[in-house]
Amino acid sequence: MITPADNSNTALAIDSKGLESLKQSARQNSPDSLKAAATQFEALFVNMIMKSMREATPQDGLFDNQQTKMYTSMLDQQLSQNMASRGIGLADVLIRQLSSTQMATAVTPDGADATKAVSDTSDLRAEILRNMAERNALAHQRSSEAHAMQARGGVNNTTTAASAVSKPAHVQAFQDKVAAHAEEASRTTGIPAKFMLGQAALESGWGKRVIRTADGGSSHNLFGIKAGANWKGKTVDAVTTEYVDGVAQKRVEKFRAYDSYADSFRDYAQLMRNNPRYEKVLANASDVKGFAQGLQRAGYATDPNYATKLTNIINRNLSA
Template sequence: MIGPSNDLSSKLALDTNALGGLKQSAKAGSPEALKTASTQFEAMFINMMMKSMRDATPQGEGMLDSQQTKTFTTMLDQQMSQNLAKRGVGLADVLIRQLSTQTANAQALAINGDVLAQPAQPIAIAGDQPAKRIAMPPGRDAGEMVKSPGALLTPAAPSMPSTPSVPGISASGRPQSPHVRAFQEKLGAHADEASRATGIPAKFMLGQAALESGWGKREIRNADGGTSHNLFGIKAGPGWTGKVATAVTTEYVNGKPQTRVEKFRAYDSYADSFKDYAKLITNNPRYEKVLANSQDAAGFAQGLQKAGYATDPLYAAKLTKIIQRNLA
């Protein structure tokens, strides 16, 4: 994290030590590094404007004009740009939103599969938004529910018959893009297995995996750069004992995006990702209404958003659009 000592907007423009601290924070994936780097870019932009204005201004040849005074004028402009960027002209905010979306839009958070024991308090989900808690049944403690949550629920509804699909043609009748068809062919068998376990149509889950992972192009990565196989953006909560991957993600608080570094579950294969997702959906009482309203894409997507799966206010609309327009 960048502390006050690394606040470049309060330092000299040519402070190389502060820039070195920014580089280290950027390597660690700090959200504050993104903010500070965007502010520095804004300062550079302001400095370029000031330089253009000075170049366009007629210059006299007075007694005090020399190469040295020009050098100090340039340094003054750099520092002034730094101070103006601290107040902000709006460019840094635009950059932060754009970069945050590019790196983490596909990683909208799912809530933990863990059930907590105190129903009177809100649970912090993605973005620290308060959400409904699950009331604890008499005679059960949190540990027992985490170990065997399925014992508290009725068996999953049997899979609904799906409408036969035409290869290469989406449900809307449009030809599928090559990357969409490849994504569906690669993960279709795993989605079918999860469908048998949950009763949710396979293409609904494929659509959610596509939204969370950017059609597989923006998967959550392990420290070594390899994929975590986490297609659904499920966080690694206190009850998770498996492997973990750390990534930058965007959470929405009161409708406003915030960049954060979070820990996510990591799997050995895509099959394990679908299995864990199916377990989360069927064993967590929060998603009972999702299962009950999964007859159509819109009902499924809206059920997920109402249950608190993600904090993006447009999550349901995005997911519905992906399913209806792209998947067969």
């Protein structure tokens, strides 16, 4: 961690002592603390860019797993730290902005008002520095915990350390809401709960695009299951995209509606168990790619990229 006392670009990005030093120096409201905090903010910004680039790159190769993802994340943090120590310009802009504000107020004609203005600006700058330090500490906290767990547990504890890295908020929220229902469905079908969570996430946009009823309520249909002639339950009409000969077309279709997400998972489990077209899906439910490709071959969806999308969602967000 880069601090006023250590500007070396070889300092570890997940060094907890460096984080504490940065927070202490921020309280001193010194030029050095301003530079250190601005540099750390720049490192955080660069790390966010690198993380977005990683997420946009396919990660389902032979050597892609939770362990490699954890070490790649740690490497990206260190690279971000090194790049920020050399500077991409963001830290310099922050320093000029905060420093120029203080200098401008210091030269006002009225001596008493100028003193008050400088004091207020100094307090503001100190608060900004503290906030930046706290933000950096929060951003690296979970990676530090994973690193510490890895050091305590040795190489055999890699999976546990990897699971300490937090998931995106929307992924965790969705998983917390329906994980119990997925576990119940898993016991009756043999399909791993995370596979069903991934499919529900793909069909519903992590629960944000669940089909709405006519009165604006939720259909609780997480799997996009349509209502055929044999369906005796509630239904809802919705616009959907279907692919005909590889060409996307908008259509209005009738979908099943449930009273709860638990009912949605139970109906999905029953569909998988009782419909002969999904026998091979259940037979290959132990493998992510086999499960996803089996669903596509069975005609669960017409999207030609359905299996790839489902595989990526499960591997990137639910494999821990």
